[in-house]
Amino acid sequence: DARVTQTPRDKVTEMGQEVTMRCQPILGHNTVFWYRQTMMQGLELLAYFRNRAPLDDSGMPKDRFSAEMPDATLATLKIQPSEPRDSAVYFCASGLVPGDEAFFGQGTRLTVV
């Protein structure tokens, strides 16, 4: 049963620390997305990749966030330094374009104290 895998599931960290979230997309999918979900802002697209190339990261605070796909089996989202306002659930999703597939991982719940 193919699925998107995210690690860690939960992360509590102190302000100023570096946070790295990882995502293993579904094998064969050619698009990968990072979303942030908060009560106030809903689902925000932070970055997306097509065939591992970053296409749009306009939703991401560039001074502290970075997203990469070092290979087809791994996408990372890094926050350095983290701030309390970064507390949210971060979702990774992968999809196949063209096609009808776009699936989400379980999410990483980040709490910055």
Added chain:
Amino acid sequence: AQKITQTQPGMFVQEKEAVTLDCTYDTSDPSYGLFWYKQPSSGEMIFLIYQGSYDQQNATEGRYSLNFQKARKSANLVISASQLGDSAMYFCAMRVTGGTSYGKLTFGQGTILTVHP
């Protein structure tokens, strides 16, 4: 730019009744796909149903059907015979397959559905 609008912040339905969740979209791209996701209180995002812009028939998946009206740019989700477990947040999303936003998945604000016994 692509835009998805869900105008119903919250909806209520009686168990075993049908309910329609509204979604309208805006794009100039002729090739696109429309998705619906369910997010229960556990937080996971569950894919429900997909409709391609060139599909001639409305998509159906079990109790879920998508009422696709291309001229009106609407893609409403219909849940038949509601169950208590259908109580959740529902998101509509669109993905274009042309232009510079190829593959980008854009979401609406969501609708919270509450099913009453």
